[in-house]
Amino acid sequence: MSDHSSGLAHGYPYLFDRQALRAQLAVVDRIPGVAKPDPILKVSNMEREFGGLKAVDVRHLEVQRGAITALIGPNGAGKTTFFNLITGFDRPSASHSGPTGWEFNGRSLKHTGAATVARSGMVRTFQLTKVLSRMTVVDNMMLGAQDQPGEGFLLSFLRPVWGPRDKAIRERALELLQRFKLYEKKDDYAGSLSGGQRKLLEMARALMSNPSLVMLDEPMAGVNPALTQSLLDHVQELRDDGTTVLFVEHDMHMVRFISDWVVVMAEGRIVAEAPPAEVMKDQAVIDAYLGAHHDTDLGDDALLAEGESLDALVAQGAGQITRRGRGARQDG
Amino acid sequence: MDFLQSLVIDFGQAAFSPLTAAFIIAAIGLNVHFGFTGLLNFGQAAFMLVGAYGFAISQKFGAPLWAAVIIAMIAAAIFALILGLPALRLRGDYLAIVTIAAAEIVRIVGANSVLQPITGGVLGVARSSYAKEFESLSPFGDGIARIGPYAKPWTAGGDSIWLRVVGFGLVILFALLVWLVTRGPWGRVLKAIREDEDAARSLGKNVYARKLQALVVGGVVGGFGGIIYALSASVQPDSLGRTTTYLIWTCLLLGGAATVFGPILGSVIYFVGRIAIQDLARQFIPPEIMNSQQVPQFTWILVGVGLMLIVIFRPQGILGNRKEMAFE
Numbered sequence: 001m002s003d004h005s006s007g008l009a010h011g012y013p014y015l016f017d018r019q020a021l022r023a024q025l026a027v028v029d030r031i032p033g034v035a036k037p038d039p040i041l042k043v044s045n046m047e048r049e050f051g052g053l054k055a056v057d058v059r060h061l062e063v064q065r066g067a068i069t070a071l072i073g074p075n076g077a078g079k080t081t082f083f084n085l086i087t088g089f090d091r092p093s094a095s096h097s098g099p100t101g102w103e104f105n106g107r108s109l110k111h112t113g114a115a116t117v118a119r120s121g122m123v124r125t126f127q128l129t130k131v132l133s134r135m136t137v138v139d140n141m142m143l144g145a146q147d148q149p150g151e152g153f154l155l156s157f158l159r160p161v162w163g164p165r166d167k168a169i170r171e172r173a174l175e176l177l178q179r180f181k182l183y184e185k186k187d188d189y190a191g192s193l194s195g196g197q198r199k200l201l202e203m204a205r206a207l208m209s210n211p212s213l214v215m216l217d218e219p220m221a222g223v224n225p226a227l228t229q230s231l232l233d234h235v236q237e238l239r240d241d242g243t244t245v246l247f248v249e250h251d252m253h254m255v256r257f258i259s260d261w262v263v264v265m266a267e268g269r270i271v272a273e274a275p276p277a278e279v280m281k282d283q284a285v286i287d288a289y290l291g292a293h294h295d296t297d298l299g300d301d302a303l304l305a306e307g308e309s310l311d312a313l314v315a316q317g318a319g320q321i322t323r324r325g326r327g328a329r330q331d332g
Numbered sequence: 333m334d335f336l337q338s339l340v341i342d343f344g345q346a347a348f349s350p351l352t353a354a355f356i357i358a359a360i361g362l363n364v365h366f367g368f369t370g371l372l373n374f375g376q377a378a379f380m381l382v383g384a385y386g387f388a389i390s391q392k393f394g395a396p397l398w399a400a401v402i403i404a405m406i407a408a409a410i411f412a413l414i415l416g417l418p419a420l421r422l423r424g425d426y427l428a429i430v431t432i433a434a435a436e437i438v439r440i441v442g443a444n445s446v447l448q449p450i451t452g453g454v455l456g457v458a459r460s461s462y463a464k465e466f467e468s469l470s471p472f473g474d475g476i477a478r479i480g481p482y483a484k485p486w487t488a489g490g491d492s493i494w495l496r497v498v499g500f501g502l503v504i505l506f507a508l509l510v511w512l513v514t515r516g517p518w519g520r521v522l523k524a525i526r527e528d529e530d531a532a533r534s535l536g537k538n539v540y541a542r543k544l545q546a547l548v549v550g551g552v553v554g555g556f557g558g559i560i561y562a563l564s565a566s567v568q569p570d571s572l573g574r575t576t577t578y579l580i581w582t583c584l585l586l587g588g589a590a591t592v593f594g595p596i597l598g599s600v601i602y603f604v605g606r607i608a609i610q611d612l613a614r615q616f617i618p619p620e621i622m623n624s625q626q627v628p629q630f631t632w633i634l635v636g637v638g639l640m641l642i643v644i645f646r647p648q649g650i651l652g653n654r655k656e657m658a659f660e
Binding site: 146157 | 509512513517518524527531545
């Protein structure tokens with residue numbers, strides 16, 4: 001489905017076999033910024049300051065081709081800002097630690113606008129969905145496609161030039177709408193869709209151009225549980241068809257269920273990287289999610305119950321963690 | 333009965349006057365800006381003025397008609413580029429402010445006495461200095477055409493049949509062109525930009541270039557509106573100022589933005605409606621309450637109230653799609 005040749009061009013075939021992929025990742029060191037066997041995206045020294053606040057401060061990150069990589073971290077960790085920087089929606093600040101640079105499929109994306117990034121095969125979605133409300137669902141989809149000569153002003157007069165391509169785009173759009181169970185809505189205005197349907201539409205639209213990397217910013221936020229499973233299946237199908245996936249998510253269940261690799265951000269930095277089953281054991285992750293002072297007993301019994309549920313969340317991922325105390329939820 | 337008869341005659345005069353054609357063309361241009369691309373251009377009258385100057389001045393200095401039309405188009409396109417290159421990086425509201433300012437600059441510079449040998453200053457360029465070649469191209473010959481109750485000159489002057497044919501011919505041409513380009517992929521991208529620029533960017537669309545294109549296309553169409561306006565009256569900078577811009581907006585919103593026929597219907601209804609109010613007020617309001625000088629002013633007040641009512645109660649205009657406007 002996707003641009004498979006790009007994988008071959010770098011000497012590595014896209015690993016359709018997920019077990020082989022996981023085996024490759026299993027031997028990668030568990031240190032933040034570790035090199036991957038076959039990175040599709042490489043980022044170095046990316047910083048972004050807002051006033052005095054350093055929202056993003058990433059030394060190095062590589063994203064494995066063919067893997068579903070989750071980017072997790074507490075609120076305000078800089079995940080979305082990081083997404084914006086990579087996809088050209090924001091510009092990095094001058095770095096203090098070395099030359100800033102990021103490559104996608106071996107091509108530098110520095111000084112590249114958002115539209116060019118998308119055309120090069122890295123398509124993103126937004127945390128707050130951006131559907132085109134006063135356009136129909138199928139028009140939304142058709143905008144996702146590339147290589148439509150009729151998008152130029154002069155050629156748009158000549159239907160014979162763009163007509164056949166438009167027909168092909170429309171067929172693909174309808175096929176994707178079928179897959180995402182939005183086919184019945186195809187002639188409705190996108191503004192009339194529910195929040196969950198908008199998430200689906202945005203994801204389907206991102207796939208119109210057969211991207212080699214799709215970046216999903218909280219695909220599960222606001223999606224009802226009945227849709228969650230089908231969304232999870234879609235993401236895995238996507239990977240199996242040849243699209244690398246990088247996603248931001250707060251839902252730990254989803255992260256554990258579908259990701260091959262987890263990157264943890266906190267306060268703008270990457271604090272841990274590991275396969276999902278291991279990542280929650282990492283002390284840096286526990287600190288990031290619970291706060292470094294989570295063992296400080298404030299002596300407030302009322303906070304016990306709350307603290308317990310949070311611990312349980314962490315325990316799910318880690319299996320076992322040393323409980324050094326509970327109760328300090330305020331800074332978590 | 334006499335009153336009704338004269339009212340209907342006035343309606344026909346208003347609906348098919350060359351001035352109406354000029355406004356329709358300008359509204360079609362504004363529709364490309366606002367209706368399809370979402371650009372808040374509050375300086376459409378300046379595009380008309382630039383087109384009118386370009387045409388009138390080059391004719392005055394001896395350029396042939398075809399060259400004068402091309403110069404008018406180029407002038408409008410350059411004005412769009414000067415305006416758009418810096419201003420289209422800004423978000424909607426800022427563009428509105430920049431366009432208001434730019435339109436005022438064009439008007440005030442045109443009226444400047446230093447430029448009197450070229451632009452004629454406040455007095456503008458007289459119609460007689462640029463309309464001759466246009467009139468000489470008329471296939472109708474001289475004389476007066478009598479169509480029903482109307483008696484119009486075939487060729488001479490700003491109220492001629494020849495100018496009507498050309499004006500409404502351009503209306504049909506531009507409506508057709510807008511329909512052609514907006515039904516296809518180019519129009520789809522423009523609408524995407526109108527809805528959400530960042531979404532369009534994330535889908536690989538070159539938003540800035542497309543906005544610039546839309547501004548140039550709508551501006552050049554507005555320039556043609558200026559040419560027809562110039563041929564129907566004269567080129568006076570102060571008659572193509574802010575008021576004209578707001579009237580074009582009224583016409584567009586009344587008919588329905590983002591539709592092909594909206595600007596046409598809106599302009600016709602606007603001109604007919606204004607005549608209706610004026611005639612009715614003259615007929616039925618006693619002169620002790622409102623004298624004949626006050627009637628036009630009263631009409632303007634009602635036009636303003638009308639614009640407010642449209643925006644509040646029928647934002648999609650007459651032809652617009654209610655559903656399309658319902659999500660905001």
